[in-house]
Amino acid sequence: YYVSEDGYPGWMPQKWTWIPRELPGGRASFIHVFEPVEDGQTRGANVFYSVMEQMKMLDTLQNTQLQSAIVKAMYAATIESELDTQSAMDFI
Incomplete structure (x- = not known):
């Protein structure tokens, strides 16, 4: 996942940091939490x-x-x- 270090993405240039989804041992290092609006939705609105x-x-x-x-x-x-x-x- 790429995560913005500047807060909420806006129109200004941002610095993005790569964070792998899993650690080398397979443990999750990133949890994507959002409220789905429709069935099957895989990303935040x-x-x-x-x-x-x-x-x-x-x-x-x-x-x-x-x-x-x-x-x-x-x-x-x-x-x-x-x-x-x-x-x-x-x-x-």
Whole structure:
């Protein structure tokens, strides 16, 4: 494992130290503790995890709205009447 000596990883340059998972005798020298969010998760959740989920949903929403706009643009309605234009508009 690589562990940051500068605390929580940020945007500034950091110093990383390699720590082997096991000692030469096979004993664990590093224990990775985190709270899994999903089944099968093998690493801790990033600070931006919740934002990334929302961004994924936003992308889906935008695609859906675009598809809806395209479908709506394909339809047109016409009104046929024996009335003149002004009378028809007043009626509507």
